[in-house]
Amino acid sequence: MFDTFSTIAYAIATGSIGFALAMALTHSGQRSDRVLFFCMLLTALLAHVLGQLLIVSGLYRLAPHLVGADLAIKTLLGPAVFFYTRALVSSDKPGFGGLDWMALVGPALVILVSLPFAGLSAEEKLALADPATRNPDHYRIAIFTCTASLAIFLASTALYLVAALRLQLKHRRDMMAQFANIERRSLDWLRNLLFVFAAAWLFFAVKQALWVSGASIPAFNITLAFTESLAIAALAYLGMRQPDLTSDPASKAMTPARRPILSEQRMDRTAAKLVDALNTNRLYADSDLSLRKVSDITGVTKNHISETLSQHLGVNFFDFVNSHRTAEAKRLLAETDLSILEVGLEVGFNSRSTFNAAFKKHVGSPPSTYRKHIRNAPSNDAAKSDRVSMTTSE
Template sequence: MFFKGLLLLLLFHLAGELFIYSGAYVYAPVLAGTQLPFRVLLGPAFYFYAHATMSPDKAISKSLLALTFSGPILVVLAMMPFMLLISPAEKLALADPTTRDPELWKIAVYTCLFATILFISFTVIFLVLALKLHNRHLQQLMERFSDIEQCALDWFKPVLIIWGAIWLMYAAEFALGALGWHWFGSGKLLPIFEVIALAIFIQKALAQKVLKESDKSEPQTNAFKQSRTAILSDEKMQEIALKLETAMQTEQLFLQDSLSLNKLSESISETENHISETLSQFLHTNFFQFVNGFRIEAAKQALQETNELVTNIALDVGFNSKSTFNTAFKKIVGHSPSVYRNLQNENK
């Protein structure tokens, strides 16, 4: 639902910009500016899409909903003088510096600037909230899964930044245009960029694996992270840590590419909450980093002792793709797998 709503808003926004920049407004000047109240909803729409996709909490706070709808209401109120006091003929006259009425032009400029400031403010607020939600989602996944590639929505952050940059450029161009300043790309380049960004977003969103509600649940460690006080005793956490070490070293559970906190919990007969607390409070890591640490150590040994292809080694030690393996390996070791192998061969 939120995905469709976001697409409709994006298309309406594009249509409104093309209506102005193409000159089509001369045929229906009364429609000029009708896209402005809806444009303020673009930032919130992205946040609501992120919330529906990544948040375990289905409900959206009433204060956030109130803030969302206050934007269009404020824009409509600001546009009342422009919509009611200026006739269609006078609106057309405003487009030409030689025919515009100075007082009516002031009303139009102030209306545009106010709408632009609101648009920038709401865009920044809600895109920041969406980025924070995405970061929290990644943390939740890393608390519970050893493979997060299919659920992490890694594409979301760069797409969000691209949209934010385009909209801020739109706002700047719109405000400058209201003041009579134009550049050679006005009304041409940004719509093209936005169509490209829209196509990328649609492709990524449709290709994204649908997340289960369990994949979006809050990490088990939230309670003691907030209190900063361990619930388990040091002795108990040490006991669980030993079990975890045995499960990884002796049983080599890390070789399972779909290993999750739930599966590990069943294997060592400890609750997920107790394992999470031990990892966080005693071992100072999370499930994702803990498991992949053993995978990387196994990969390092294979890179030193065999001539096996890097891709095969990545799959053998539990990773689902070479790209994920390369990223994890470089983060832990400091070099790519190929560079690490070459360095080890030089030192022999």
């Protein structure tokens, strides 16, 4: 019965991957390298899922020669995640070469340690499933293959997952330096899924360790199967919906030097010009506001704006704009009856969740709490209300 639930979960995951592969290969509008590495990631996931499905469904009895065939391909999961992330965050198609070929080391090692097990006949592999019929020498080979390949899988996957997370974090900082709204650009969904997959694969290692020791926890196995299935379905859905990211190719050249190039007086004038443009022209209300737009309107180069924000004001473009948005939002919350969502949209946010997060960061409390407090205060003096500690949250 427990194996039935696991079989259903992995069958659902197989269908999700197959559908996503078909859509990716027929969908136009995505850059070719992004499609390639997305399909590579899905294929590695498919190998992993089919390997699990072969065991939990009992199909290994019909095809014992396929047992373990997924081990080498599964080791490509980490590299596939990294290459897919790199393709998403790169403004140009990154070349494949140099250290990239190190991705094949893991699969090569797995193939090497799997050779003794692969040399067993179908009958000898089937005999391993029953303690009464298994050959002790063959069983030791199976244990060694499982343990060694699992260690290689975990080491390779951990290395590439960390590298992918670092890429996403750097990309997020780059987006915050260029745009006032980054929901569709930050790839936070990918970061969250990477954490889910990391946890799932760690639990998978625990499951394999239990198997090596001769133990099994059915509820644990079912939970792992459905967690992986849901994560794979989310990856397939969100990966297909992820639009090509737009960024300024010159952004790499906009990283301010440690020692300011502009004088303090020049940066002070630039800061005043930026503040005036945001307030006088209400630029902050533009939900698609970017560093390039502000540069075009003010006549100040992107490099000079970037340096002024980081070196003189100590903020990035994202936080600079959102601080002005929240200042106006405070006034609207205090003086109007607009809903929380309407206030957020009015000042330039794209959703209530991003408005809540930014408002809490800059003010110290969610907008609903701020409005409730200021309307219950004896005075509508916003400055006074700001000094009151507001620790409750939505």
